[in-house]
Amino acid sequence: MTQDEEKLYSLLTGEEGEAGGVLSKQAIAYRLKQAGASGYDPRPSLDRMTTPGLWLYGGADRSIPADRSIAILNALKQQGKDFTVAVLPGAGHGLLNVPPSDPRALPMVVDWISSQVHAPTG
Amino acid sequence: MTRRNPNEGRRLLRVDRRAVISSVLAAALYTAVSLLPNPIDLPGLHNLNFRPGVVVPVLAGILLGPIAGFAVGAAGTLVADGLTFGISWNWAIGNGLIGLIAGLVPAARLASRARWRSIGVATVISALAIILGIGFAALTDVLVANLTPDTAIGVEWISVAKWELVWGVPLTVIVLLARPRRPKITG
Structure with a gap:
């Protein structure tokens, strides 16, 4: 997966930054699909x-x-x-x-x- | 100079049987397109996102009116998400807003007078519809997904809207150009 997808994932899980961490795995997967691939692959x-x-x-x-x-x-x-x-x-x-x-x-x-x-x- | 038909606004908000059937078919099409895997997921093209489906709620709004546009965008998203990732209500409303805002184009004028100008207006409003609809979904993720506004804007709004514009706007123009013109009523 791409660098930006990885970044969004870690923001949504709350691993990176001071927010996120409230969505289910499925809801995170949905937002990754919406955002699509970008950045280094x-x-x-x-x-x-x-x-x-x-x-x-x-x-x-x-x-x-x-x-x-x-x-x-x-x-x-x-x-x-x-x-x-x-x-x-x-x-x-x-x-x-x-x-x-x-x-x-x-x-x-x-x-x-x-x-x-x-x-x-x- | 063209005169605005006083019944135009009323016609846009009217939901008749034809509009309901067309909306159901369009919502089913939107669902189907949303479920398609990315057919251009090829080496070297992984960053090219496949988003032609956005043209469905846009055209539903333009051709059937704002209410039908909203229904197609929201219902198509709800069904597709319900079958895959689970429902994200704010994204369903955001996609509904795309159809609703696109429906503000006076559809009744598209097939007749000043065709290029009508298509130009439709194109601009469609682009705005995509930007605002995705903007609603992304910004409400500040509440729903506990994102910071910076992340919602930079990582969701811009990322998603960019590709939906790239696919949605040209496809809207192509379909509207290919659409047969309504014969002029004379006499």
Whole structure:
């Protein structure tokens, strides 16, 4: 999703600024649809990615709408991208913060990197 | 110089059977268009928003009058939202206002005298209708969504109105130009 959509989402959830935070997930999704996409869009860059990627999301992330980002990544996976996507339910945006929003995040990153480094080559 | 028909205002506010049927069909069309996925969601064009549906309440207002315009905009939005994200009453009223304000164009004059001038008036009022209708929805989000006025104006009003103008105004002109002229009554 685009930079401006992300900004509007965080304003509506109340993560950014001093307002927002009163709408349901559906009502926020509605306003995102109304506002539409604008600003920097990372999808062209993701389209060009040739390296594997791990994408971890917090299910209660108030900075980005995880479900929309995951939908985009899943579409790219269907086009052959080597992406691994995982959601940690109830976790917020700072998965690798100190303290992390979910302590399972860092071990998942380490395991994924190990699996990539030690992957058998042929 | 053209003289204003004294019955024009009354005709605009009249809601007859034809207007009701046309409004129901237009509201159904608006709902359907609102539910369409973005067909131009292509690489490199992600920021190009697809908003042709706004022309439906605009034209309903211009051709059927302000009451029908409001009904088409509000009902079409309510049904589409009820089927998808849930109802946001202030956006339904905002889209209704688009039809209502566009309906202030004296529709009875569109098909006859001074065609280009009528279409010009319709275009300007349609643009104003979009700006004010979306403005109502965005500014009431200060109360409904607890947004700051800056966010409501900058992130909602301008973002939405911009694309609805880009699609709505040219489509309004195209449809009004393509619309057959009413034959002149002589004698």
